[in-house]
Amino acid sequence: MLLIVDAEVIFACLIKRGFSLELVKIAKDSGYRLVTPEYVFEEIRRREDKLLKYSKLERSKLWFILFLLLSEIESIPREEYREFEEEARENAPLEDFPYLALALKFKRLREDVRIWSNDSEFRRKSEKLVSFVSTKELALELGVI
Amino acid sequence: MRLEVPKGLEPKVELAIERVLNMFLREIKFEIAKEILKESELSEEQARELAKEVNLSAAKRHLE
Numbered sequence: 001m002l003l004i005v006d007a008e009v010i011f012a013c014l015i016k017r018g019f020s021l022e023l024v025k026i027a028k029d030s031g032y033r034l035v036t037p038e039y040v041f042e043e044i045r046r047r048e049d050k051l052l053k054y055s056k057l058e059r060s061k062l063w064f065i066l067f068l069l070l071s072e073i074e075s076i077p078r079e080e081y082r083e084f085e086e087e088a089r090e091n092a093p094l095e096d097f098p099y100l101a102l103a104l105k106f107k108r109l110r111e112d113v114r115i116w117s118n119d120s121e122f123r124r125k126s127e128k129l130v131s132f133v134s135t136k137e138l139a140l141e142l143g144v145i
Numbered sequence: 146m147r148l149e150v151p152k153g154l155e156p157k158v159e160l161a162i163e164r165v166l167n168m169f170l171r172e173i174k175f176e177i178a179k180e181i182l183k184e185s186e187l188s189e190e191q192a193r194e195l196a197k198e199v200n201l202s203a204a205k206r207h208l209e
Contacts, residue, residue: 006196007195007199008192008193008196008197008200010196011187011192011193011196011199012189012192014182014185014187015188016183016186018189021182022179025175037207039202039206039207040199040203042203043199043202043203043206044195044199054188055185055186056186057181057184057185064174064177065181068174068178078207085207094201095201095203096200096204098204101207
């Protein structure tokens with residue numbers, strides 16, 4: 001099973017009272033493959049200053065968690081899903097189409113794929129093409145809550 | 146501690162030890178991460194704001 005991870009879920013892994021980081025671990029332990037489109041981690045890195053300001057974590061501590069996430073969530077090169085971008089642009093909000101393109105690529109490969117996102121607009125617009133799961137739904141599914 | 150390994154099985158045992166060590170290290174990393182997170186002041190709203198920025202920038206780069 002494959003989960004395409006939205007950037008919001010990745011940032012949620014840095015929230016004190018959240019359980020997204022725990023979910024990442026449990027999902028991987030349960031055999032899920034976690035992936036995200038190219039540029040997502042790069043763009044997260046570019047927001048290091050904001051992340052440091054908001055989280056008030058020391059730089060080394062912030063990077064400890066980011067490196068852990070990088071080792072758990074694969075970044076898929078754009079070349080692998082480029083051919084699905086056009087269809088994705090027509091069926092997803094502008095800022096979310098790379099996730100849908102990546103999902104369509106894996107769907108074509110007959111993989112059991114879902115998008116892990118809490119964005120209701122993205123879900124409403126794209127669910128006709130690919131399945132979605134929210135953090136709460138995944139937590140229920142994996143017995144975390 | 147000493148582990149008696151039957152002759153010829155040494156490479157398999159080495160691989161098994163490496164696999165167990167990696168799993169063990171991963172568990173430790175998650176435990177450390179949990180401790181670090183106790184200090185984090187990032188809010189859900191800030192996480193959403195950052196995600197929006199990241200998704201928009203990443204999408205724009207896909208349009209280039």
